[in-house]
Amino acid sequence: MVRETPVLTASGLTRIHGRGCLDCVRLTGDAQGRNICPSCGSVVALADVSFELWPGEILGVMGESGSGKSSVVKMLHLDDQMTAGSAIFRESDGRSHELAQVDEVEIRRLRDTRFGMVHQNPHLGLNFGVSAGGNIAERLLCGGERRFAVIRETALGLLDRTEVPRGRIDHQPGQFSGGMQQRLQIARALAPRPELLFLDEVTTGLDLSVQARILDLILEIQRELGVAMIVVTHDLGVVRLLASRTIVLRHGRVVEAGLTDQILEDPQHAYTQQLVMSAL
Amino acid sequence: MSIVLSVTGLSKSFTLHHQGKSIPSVHDATFTVEAGQLTALVGPSGAGKSTVLKCVYRTYLPQAGSMVLHGDPTVDLATCDEHAALRVRRRDLAYVTQFLHCLPRQGTVDVVAAPLAALGIARDEARAAARQRLRELDLPERLWDVPPATFSGGERQRVNLARGLVLQPRLLMLDEPTASLDQRSAELVVAAIRAAKTSGVAVLAIFHDPVLVEALADQVVTLKRPTELPCAA
Numbered sequence: 297m298v299r300e301t302p303v304l305t306a307s308g309l310t311r312i313h314g315r316g317c318l319d320c321v322r323l324t325g326d327a328q329g330r331n332i333c334p335s336c337g338s339v340v341a342l343a344d345v346s347f348e349l350w351p352g353e354i355l356g357v358m359g360e361s362g363s364g365k366s367s368v369v370k371m372l373h374l375d376d377q378m379t380a381g382s383a384i385f386r387e388s389d390g391r392s393h394e395l396a397q398v399d400e401v402e403i404r405r406l407r408d409t410r411f412g413m414v415h416q417n418p419h420l421g422l423n424f425g426v427s428a429g430g431n432i433a434e435r436l437l438c439g440g441e442r443r444f445a446v447i448r449e450t451a452l453g454l455l456d457r458t459e460v461p462r463g464r465i466d467h468q469p470g471q472f473s474g475g476m477q478q479r480l481q482i483a484r485a486l487a488p489r490p491e492l493l494f495l496d497e498v499t500t501g502l503d504l505s506v507q508a509r510i511l512d513l514i515l516e517i518q519r520e521l522g523v524a525m526i527v528v529t530h531d532l533g534v535v536r537l538l539a540s541r542t543i544v545l546r547h548g549r550v551v552e553a554g555l556t557d558q559i560l561e562d563p564q565h566a567y568t569q570q571l572v573m574s575a576l
Numbered sequence: 577m578s579i580v581l582s583v584t585g586l587s588k589s590f591t592l593h594h595q596g597k598s599i600p601s602v603h604d605a606t607f608t609v610e611a612g613q614l615t616a617l618v619g620p621s622g623a624g625k626s627t628v629l630k631c632v633y634r635t636y637l638p639q640a641g642s643m644v645l646h647g648d649p650t651v652d653l654a655t656c657d658e659h660a661a662l663r664v665r666r667r668d669l670a671y672v673t674q675f676l677h678c679l680p681r682q683g684t685v686d687v688v689a690a691p692l693a694a695l696g697i698a699r700d701e702a703r704a705a706a707r708q709r710l711r712e713l714d715l716p717e718r719l720w721d722v723p724p725a726t727f728s729g730g731e732r733q734r735v736n737l738a739r740g741l742v743l744q745p746r747l748l749m750l751d752e753p754t755a756s757l758d759q760r761s762a763e764l765v766v767a768a769i770r771a772a773k774t775s776g777v778a779v780l781a782i783f784h785d786p787v788l789v790e791a792l793a794d795q796v797v798t799l800k801r802p803t804e805l806p807c808a809a
Contacts, residue, residue, distance in 0.1 A: 515679065519693070569592065
C-alpha cells in the first residue's frame with residue numbers, strides 16, 4: 297500500500313555562497329531579476345524553496361542554467377550544506393531525518409544506501425578506474441554486503457535491467473559509449489535499492505535514440521520499483537514525459553509549481569510562458 | 577439520479593504577460609453531470625467548450641468558480657491540492673481528446689492498459705481488459721502490439737477512447753470523439769458511449785455533430801463566445 301506521508305518535505309531551502317548579509321534574500325530573486333546581492337556581493341543560489349515529494353512520485357525541477365536547480369539536488373544529496381531551511385527525509389521503515397542536521401556518519405549511510413544520484417557527466421557518477429561490475433559492487437560494499445555471490449548476482453541483474461550486455465561486466469566504463477555509461481550510472485545508483493533517486497540532466501547531450509532508451513528505463517524503474525525521483529532538467533520534453541508535478545526555478549526562487557501538464561499548457565508566470573513559447 | 581460533477585460559475589481567461597493581454601475563454605459556466613447521463617457542451621468554436629474540459633481535468637487553472645466531483649471524498653477540482661487532483665485522475669476521471677497523448681514507443685495494448693497498471697492492477701489482467709476494449713471498438717488485431725504513433729486519425733481516436741473506457745471511470749470527458757471517424761467506426765463509438773452510460777458512467781462531451789447530441793445527450797449546455805475584456809493588469 298502507498299504510504300500517506302511524503303518521502304521528502306523541503307521547506308525554505310536557502311543557499312548563499314559568500315559571507316551573506318541581512319538584505320541578501322530581499323535584494324535578490326525573480327522580482328529583482330538577479331541572484332547576486334548588490335549590498336554584499338554574495339550569490340543567492342537558492343532562497344525559500346519548498347516542496348514535497350511523495351512515494352513513487354517523479355518531481356520535475358525545471359529552469360535555465362544558473363536558476364539554482366542543481367543546487368537543490370546538491371543540498372538534498374548532502375553534497376552541499378544549506379544556509380537555512382529544512383529538509384525532512386522519511387525512510388520507509390518510519391525513521392525520519394532532518395537533512396540540515398545529520399552528522400557525517402549518517403550522511404555517509406544515507407548517500408550509500410538510501411539515495412541514488414545520476415549526474416549529467418558520467419565521470420562524476422562512475423569510478424573509471426574499476427570495471428562495470430566493480431562500479432556496482434562498490435555501492436553494495438558500502439552498504440555492508442560482503443558475500444561475493446550476492447554481489448555478482450545483483451550486478452548482473454542490474455546490468456540486465458539497464459540493458460548493459462552481461463559480457464561487458466569486466467570492462468571499464470571508459471570503453472563504453474556515452475549512452476551505456478549513463479545506463480551503468482543508473483545501475484550503480486540503483487544497487488543498494490535506494491528510496492530516493494536524483495537525476496541531474498541525465499539525457500542532456502545524448503542523441504535522440506539514446507535519450508529515448510534512458511527515459512524509457514527511468515519510467516520502467518518507477519513502475520517496477522516505485523522509487524521517488526527528483527528530475528532536474530531544462531528540457532520541457534523530459535518533464536512532460538517523466539514528471540507528474542513540476543517546479544520552475546528562476547534566480548533561485550520557485551516561480552511556479554503545479555501539475556506538469558498545467559505548467560506546460562497554462563503557465564501562469566511570465567518566465568514560464570516565455571519558456572514554453574520558446575520550445576521547439 | 578445522483579450528481580457526479582457540479583460546475584458552478586466557472587470562468588477562465590488566459591493572461592499573456594509578454595503581450596500585456598488577457599484573453600477570456602469561458603465566462604460563468606454552470607451545469608451538472610449525473611451518473612448514467614450525458615451532458616453535452618455546445619456552442620460556436622471559440623466558446624470555450626474544450627477549455628471547460630481542461631479546467632475540470634485541471635490542465636487549466638480557472639479564475640473563478642467551483643468544479644465539485646462528488647464522492648468519497650468530495651473534491652473541488654478548482655482548489656484541491658495537486659495530489660488530490662492526481663488521485664482523481666487516476667481513479668475517477670478519464671479524458672479523451674481528439675489527440676492521443678501517450679508514451680512514445682509503447683505498444684497499443686500497453687497504452688490502453690496504462691490507466692489500470694497505474695492503479696497497481698496486474699499486467700496480464702490489465703492487458704486482457706485492454707484487448708477487450710480494443711475488440712469492442714474494432715481496432716484490427718494486427719495493430720495491437722504496435723505503438724500508435726503511425727496510426728491513422730480514426731485508429732488513434734479509437735485507441736484513445738479504449739484507454740478512457742478501460743478504467744470504468746466515474747466521469748468520462750469526451751472532446752469530439754468521432755471527429756475523424758468513418759460511419760462504421762462512429763457507430764461503434766456511439767455504442768461504446770451508450771454502454772458506458774448504461775453502466776452508470778457520467779459523461780461530459782463535446783460533439784461537432786448535432787445528430788450525436790440529439791442521440792446521446794440528456795442535458796445540453798450552451799456556451800457563448802465571451803466578449804473581449806480590457807486587461808486588468
